[in-house]
Amino acid sequence: xxxxxxxxxxxTFGDLEVLKDISFRVEKGDVISVLGPxxxxxxxxxxxxxxxxxxxxxxxxxDGEEFKLNGISKADQARIRRKTGFVFQNYNLFLxxxxxxxxTLGLTAxxxxxxxxxxxxxxxxxxxxxxxxxxxxxxxxxSGGQQQRVAIARALAADPEIIxxxxxxxxxxxELIGEVLNVMRDLANExxxxxxxxxxxGFARNVSSRVVLMENGxxxxxxxxxxxxxxxxxxxxxxxLRLKKEERE
Amino acid sequence: MISSDTWTLLAESFWKILLPGLKMTIPLTVLSFxxxxxxxxxxxxxxxxxxxxxxxxxxxxxxxxRGTPLLVQLYVVFFGLPSVxxxxxxxxxxxxxxxxxxxxxxxxxxRSALEAVPSGQMEAGYCCGLNYVQIMRHVVLPQxxxxxxxxxxxxxxxxxxxxxxxxxxxxxxxxxxxxxxxxRTYRAMPLYLxxxxxxxxxxxxxxxxQRYFEKRLNAYGGLR
Numbered sequence: 001x002x003x004x005x006x007x008x009x010x011x012t013f014g015d016l017e018v019l020k021d022i023s024f025r026v027e028k029g030d031v032i033s034v035l036g037p038x039x040x041x042x043x044x045x046x047x048x049x050x051x052x053x054x055x056x057x058x059x060x061x062x063d064g065e066e067f068k069l070n071g072i073s074k075a076d077q078a079r080i081r082r083k084t085g086f087v088f089q090n091y092n093l094f095l096x097x098x099x100x101x102x103x104t105l106g107l108t109a110x111x112x113x114x115x116x117x118x119x120x121x122x123x124x125x126x127x128x129x130x131x132x133x134x135x136x137x138x139x140x141x142x143s144g145g146q147q148q149r150v151a152i153a154r155a156l157a158a159d160p161e162i163i164x165x166x167x168x169x170x171x172x173x174x175e176l177i178g179e180v181l182n183v184m185r186d187l188a189n190e191x192x193x194x195x196x197x198x199x200x201x202g203f204a205r206n207v208s209s210r211v212v213l214m215e216n217g218x219x220x221x222x223x224x225x226x227x228x229x230x231x232x233x234x235x236x237x238x239x240x241l242r243l244k245k246e247e248r249e
Numbered sequence: 250m251i252s253s254d255t256w257t258l259l260a261e262s263f264w265k266i267l268l269p270g271l272k273m274t275i276p277l278t279v280l281s282f283x284x285x286x287x288x289x290x291x292x293x294x295x296x297x298x299x300x301x302x303x304x305x306x307x308x309x310x311x312x313x314x315r316g317t318p319l320l321v322q323l324y325v326v327f328f329g330l331p332s333v334x335x336x337x338x339x340x341x342x343x344x345x346x347x348x349x350x351x352x353x354x355x356x357x358x359x360r361s362a363l364e365a366v367p368s369g370q371m372e373a374g375y376c377c378g379l380n381y382v383q384i385m386r387h388v389v390l391p392q393x394x395x396x397x398x399x400x401x402x403x404x405x406x407x408x409x410x411x412x413x414x415x416x417x418x419x420x421x422x423x424x425x426x427x428x429x430x431x432x433r434t435y436r437a438m439p440l441y442l443x444x445x446x447x448x449x450x451x452x453x454x455x456x457x458x459q460r461y462f463e464k465r466l467n468a469y470g471g472l473r
Contacts, residue, residue, distance in 0.1 A: 050376060051375075052372050052375070052376075074380075077375075078375075078378060078380060081375060081376060081378055082378040084376075085376070086373075086376035088369060088372070088373065090369060092367075092369035092370060092372060092373035093373070094370060094373065094374075094387075094388050095367075095370065095392060096388065096391045096392050096395070097387075097388075105377060105379070105387060105388075106377030106378050106379060109379055109383045109386075109387050110377055110378040110379045110380075110383060111378065154377065155376075158377070158378060
């Protein structure tokens with residue numbers, strides 16, 4: 001049984017149909033890279049999966065429980081979100097909280113875990129992403145890469161079954177991308193289930209197990225990472241890979 | 250130059266003006282502003298959370314209060330309400346009117362401060378498993394307060410001076426105390442300048458307080 005499955009997601013913004021009947025499944029331990037040109041619907045898909053946007057149609061099956069995406073109750077949303085982590089493009093760290101407080105707030109306020117226990121956990125998570133020495137810093141005292149690593153620690157603190165990454169390196173200066181990708185690679189190697197919307201072809205190729213290519217609100221190709229890059233099925237995938245290669249050269 | 254009897258007058262009247270300032274103007278300001286803050290937070294949160302009906306009531310309240318003069322509002326409550334059987338003593342009437350009046354202005358300050366908090370903060374809160382109330386309490390409101398401090402102090406400082414209008418409904422605060430001394434001595438110029446000076450001292454202390462607050466809230470390196 002898949003750990004997570006989504007079926008028939010549709011989403012429109014006004015006249016614009018952003019997602020057109022998208023379905024796919026995630027198995028435990030999968031690292032799925034979602035690729036595609038800007039405006040293809042990747043981010044909207046991820047946001048619908050965590051209820052940050054309400055899809056017009058579609059269902060989500062999480063741990064065997066099925067919910068309609070446009071009818072799920074707030075309580076069920078919260079319950080599923082507690083099993084997931086979300087890493088934003090712009091980090092979205094709580095600006096009035098230190099790095100450590102950012103990691104522990106969901107535990108202390110959200111889950112009523114005693115402060116001492118939460119801090120122990122928080123410090124361990126910060127150490128995991130190499131940010132222990134910045135525990136008392138506020139977000140605006142940290143670089144983009146450091147903020148994103150704290151955001152990953154925050155997502156990890158809740159022991160999620162899956163973490164969604166929404167273009168986690170797109171807002172970073174080129175020299176800061178590596179530190180974030182390294183943390184993500186470590187997570188993948190530890191067996192964390194991840195869905196990563198990204199433009200980082202290296203990550204998609206070397207770290208992820210599967211790749212999904214989206215364009216104009218539909219999935220063009222879904223394949224194992226190896227097959228996707230070495231032996232793509234679709235003409236459109238070949239063109240996409242060729243364009244990406246030209247970009248790099 | 251200032252003659253010696255003017256100095257004597259100023260010295261003798263100083264305490265007679267300052268004392269009602271300490272006993273009336275300051276309590277009036279503190280109580281009214283406390284009331285204004287409570288009202289403004291409620292009204293701002295209602296609008297921010299888009300609560301139907303209550304939101305329309307909030308807009309109506311702000312429309313009426315901001316659209317009519319404070320002095321007229323004082324007269325309606327103190328001189329008008331008794332004719333429909335509602336008698337309120339001068340001091341509580343002044344607290345009520347000043348609080349309700351300033352509450353409307355502060356509500357708009359608070360609303361804009363709430364709306365200035367990036368929407369990503371709310372989304373991140375949800376993704377951490379917090380509910381709406383928890384996000385407001387731990388994340389959004391603290392950040393909004395930081396933004397609201399300078400305009401709220403604006404309101405507080407103007408309220409200190411607006412308390413002088415309470416003289417019109419028989420509250421013996423600093424300004425009325427001064428008027429009484431002028432009535433006896435016919436020395437309008439030095440005495441009104443003196444009371445102006447005391448208002449200035451009060452406002453100056455508040456300006457220092459504002460700086461202190463901003464510094465403290467800036468402990469987290471300034472929000473942006």
